[in-house]
Amino acid sequence: MYPHERSLVRQLADKPFALIGVNSDRDRENLKNVMKEKNITWRSFWNGPAGTRGPISTEWGVRSWPTIYVIDVDGKIRYKNVRGKQMDEAITALLKEAGTEVSIKHDE
Amino acid sequence: MMKNLFMTCMLMLTLSLASCGKKEETKMCKECGVVPADERFNGYCEKCFEVAKMAARGERMGAPATAAGQNNPGPAKSAAPSPSNPPLDPSKLAIGMEVPEIEAEDVDGVKFKLSDYRGKVVVLDFWGDW
Numbered sequence: 001m002y003p004h005e006r007s008l009v010r011q012l013a014d015k016p017f018a019l020i021g022v023n024s025d026r027d028r029e030n031l032k033n034v035m036k037e038k039n040i041t042w043r044s045f046w047n048g049p050a051g052t053r054g055p056i057s058t059e060w061g062v063r064s065w066p067t068i069y070v071i072d073v074d075g076k077i078r079y080k081n082v083r084g085k086q087m088d089e090a091i092t093a094l095l096k097e098a099g100t101e102v103s104i105k106h107d108e
Numbered sequence: 109m110m111k112n113l114f115m116t117c118m119l120m121l122t123l124s125l126a127s128c129g130k131k132e133e134t135k136m137c138k139e140c141g142v143v144p145a146d147e148r149f150n151g152y153c154e155k156c157f158e159v160a161k162m163a164a165r166g167e168r169m170g171a172p173a174t175a176a177g178q179n180n181p182g183p184a185k186s187a188a189p190s191p192s193n194p195p196l197d198p199s200k201l202a203i204g205m206e207v208p209e210i211e212a213e214d215v216d217g218v219k220f221k222l223s224d225y226r227g228k229v230v231v232l233d234f235w236g237d238w
Contacts, residue, residue: 018228023215028215045222073227
């Protein structure tokens with residue numbers, strides 16, 4: 001997961017793209033260390049000390065992790081739970097709709 | 109939450125009226141006003157005492173408490189503390205729907221909104237390092 005996501009974030013840094021997490025680790029201080037160690041460079045909401053029972057995942061009815069939503073430039077939900085190549089294709093298609101051609105290739 | 113509390117309070121009131129019939133001598137909870145206060149709970153009923161305790165600890169953000177001895181349950185509802193937004197209807201999370209807003213702190217404690225990223229393709233990833 002992390003290498004793929006890191007690769008996306010790096011390749012699409014100058015494109016209208018963002019990877020936003022909703023993190024459900026209970027211990028925020030430990031999480032900061034984990035993010036540093038594992039080079040998790042993208043921003044995350046923190047779901048609070050209740051972990052997977054925190055307010056955001058509860059509101060969204062998330063019961064499995066990871067749960068992924070892909071959202072277009074107009075703020076519409078367009079894909080759910082796409083991973084790997086499928087995620088790349090979803091992002092490529094939505095960027096193309098918004099007038100940005102990209103070719104995603106991973107080398108990690 | 110408050111609705112449940114209210115129902116519980118009403119049920120307890122009904123039961124207490126049925127069992128002793130001495131309502132006029134009973135001091136009511138200073139929060140909900142419909143359940144007899146309990147000395148152990150500082151003039152509150154047990155439920156309201158728990159709610160007030162949590163509010164004092166800042167665990168839940170609610171509207172300001174209503175006046176003491178309030179007998180009308182209506183305004184009391186406005187004091188309902190809510191731990192988070194209620195669960196979204198799953199239809200709001202269907203493909204093609206406008207994504208619901210998220211406003212919360214990031215890992216460093218800085219508040220931000222999902223809509224700050226409008227105009228970008230966003231991958232929203234519910235994750236945990238476990």
